[in-house]
């Protein structure tokens with residue numbers, strides 16, 4: 001998505017080597033690859049000017065996007081033995097289309113139930129989980 005907005009460099013931090021189809025796709029999208037790790041982000045507190053790389057070079061950039069992974073910290077998930085799903089974005093709880101988890105009667109909403117963290121999706125999933133929980137109470141299943 002990011003190459004749609006301008007010249008893009010993928011900093012792999014030396015931890016990931018794109019290959020095959022992924023590499024072809026990055027080339028098609030005009031993405032430059034940088035393997036040397038970013039060790040410092042330099043700016044004036046408001047704008048980023050450049051990043052310093054482990055091999056001593058500096059690269060000017062206008063913006064920096066990171067790809068953090070979500071981890072589940074609540075002990076409730078393990079206590080209720082809810083099944084989880086691993087994705088490149090991290091871990092979320094396995095749910096069906098009505099947001100019911102692998103444990104009957106337990107409904108999950110928000111980022112916990114969705115690999116695409118987004119406010120609108122979180123609200124929509126909360127609505128679905130609420131409706132489905134109410135329905136389950138009415139029909140006792």
Ligand SMILES: Cc1cc2nc3c(=O)[nH]c(=O)nc-3n(C[C@H](O)[C@H](O)[C@H](O)COP(=O)(O)OP(=O)(O)OC[C@H]3O[C@@H](n4cnc5c(N)ncnc54)[C@H](O)[C@@H]3O)c2cc1C
Nearest residue numbers: 074075109110111112113116117118119120121122123126
């Ligand atoms: C930096 C950043 C930028 C983002 N930008 C956007 C954006 O531009 N647009 C967009 O749509 N989405 C954006 N998101 C994603 C969006 O914020 C989330 O998808 C959304 O907030 C998820 O809502 P949620 O209710 O699932 O979880 P949260 O908003 O994380 O709410 C969970 C709440 O539960 C509380 N909590 C946790 N454990 C317990 C406990 N044991 N007991 C009681 N309370 C507890 C937490 O304190 C928190 O208030 C961004 C996220 C981040 C981190």
